[in-house]
Structures are given as C-alpha cells and as structure tokens.
Amino acid sequence: MPGVVPKERYTPDEVRRLLGLSSRQLESWRAQRLVPDGDSYSFHDLIALRTVSSLRRAKVPPARIRKAIAALKSKLGEASDPLTELRIYSEGGHINVQVGEQRMEAISGQLLLDFDREELDKLLAFPEKKKSDKDEEAARKREAECWFQKGLEQESVGTPFEEVRLSYAKAIELDPTFSAAMVNLGTLHFYARQYKASAEYYRKALEVNPDYALAHFNLGNLYDEQNDFVQATFHYQAALRLDARYADAHYNLALLYQAHGETMKALQHWSAYLRLDPASSWAAIARRELDKLRAATIVR
Secondary structure, eight states: OTTOOOOSOBOHHHHHHHHTOOHHHHHHHHHTTSSOOSSOBOHHHHHHHHHHHHHHHTTOOHHHHHHHHHHHHHHOTTOSOHHHHSEEEEETTEEEEEETTEEEETTTOOEEOOOOHHHHHHHHTSOOOOOOHHHHHHHHHHHHHHHHHHHHHHHHTTOOHHHHHHHHHHHHHHOTTOHHHHHHHHHHHHHTTOHHHHHHHHHHHHHHOTTOHHHHHHHHHHHHHTTOHHHHHHHHHHHHHHOTTOHHHHHHHHHHHHHTTOHHHHHHHHHHHHHHOSSSHHHHHHHHHHHHHHHHHHHO
C-alpha cells in the first residue's frame, strides 16, 4: 500500500503472532544463533525470522541453516546478512539462494542451471510426463506457503483486514492442513473482536495439528478476554502440557489464578515464568506480583 511503512520495532509477542510461532520455537532459534536475541525486533529481523521459519517448515536442520549462512557470508562478501538480503529457500532438501539472475546451492556454491529458450524447446519436444498426485500436492503446498507469506507481509504493514483474511484463506484452500495459517486467521478475527470465527479457526488448527501449543494458548487468550476462567485455564494448561517452557502461558495463568484468589497456583506460575524469562520487561512485573503475593502469604 502506498504511503504505508513497516513498524520500527516488534515485540516477541507480535513476532510470534505474525509468524505463527510458539515461544519455544523463538527461544530455540535464539539459542541456536539463527536469529538475534533481544526484547524487540526490527523489520529486517522479521524478514530473517520469516526465512528461518520457512526453512524449518521444510524440515531443514538448524545446523545446516547456520552452515549455509556462514557459507554465503564467505562466498558473497557484500551480503553481511544473507537472511534479509537474499532470497533463500529450500528445494529438494537443499538450501538454495537467488543471486541476481542466477541460482546457486548455498553451502557448495554450485550454480543451478537455468535453461535458455532453445534448451527449453528441446525439452518440450519430449512427451510431457504426467504429474503425480504427490507432485501436485507439493506444488499446492508451495503456493499455499506463498499466500501465507503474503498474509504475513500484509499484516506487518497494516493492510486492511479483508485483504489479509483472503491471503490466509487462500493458503488454507490450497493446503487444508496449514495450521499456522488457521491460527493467524483466528488471531486476525480475535483482534477484530469476532470471537466466534476466531475460536473456529483455532479449533480447526488443533484438528489438523493436535500438538499445536500456540493454538491452545490463543484459545486461552480468547476465553480470558470473555472472562471464561474454566476454559481459559484449560487451554493455557494444555499449551503447557505440549510445551513446558511456554513462558507466556505461565504468565497468563499466574494472572488468572491471582485474580481468582488461588494464591499458591499463582505463586507457582509466577516462579515458573521468571525461571524461563528472567530478563524481559515483563519479568519486572512478574517479580513485583510474586513479591506481593509472598508478602501477603507471610502476613497471613
């Protein structure tokens, strides 16, 4: 959209929402030095995270991603940050990169041939091999990923609701198992206060991916917003069963239990949150609430 510029900084919560990540994924990528550490992220960091997310979705191991980044920095001296400056993608188990009009395998530096018109005509002279169902499914999944990435980009620059919704919906139409697109659609409706539609998309995500902690966490947020204590705690606890290091779930549970007078449970979750996230800006609030509860418990 003309005149629209990206935000300067994004919080970890905003990054996780935009990219459909769990807190464990983001913490893991920080620890593996795939993305920068910190309390906030720039738009360039968001691009890098999106690239890492795409490669991990393609089952590329973190060690290979790091190796590819190091190789590109060595081979292409002008690219100080390959994740944001180059188009990096996975194809057939390899990490490839687009450099100008050339494509090359990132780690080996081997150029990937692009056929000219004469060579293409020769190839097309042979009988066309019928695409298998597996090939067609892979093509649909690649197209779905493109629509998902488009939705992320649109969200990051404040594109109107309906345009973003259509991008995520197209991704799901092409790949009915695309749980991350379902979660992002659910969150889009959540912020529009369309709670029924939001819950439907979160639940669809869990139908296709029952181990999706982020979907449970977001359902917890939805029910918390509607003051449904039972359902909110159920889904936050479900997120923690799937990911015991889900710091945000501990934080929200601590707030809920504290508000409902369940002091010991609140103390447990504040303590767990601070073990997992001791240095963020939210940790100061958690530490204050924990001290307040401890003092009240001692007085009694």
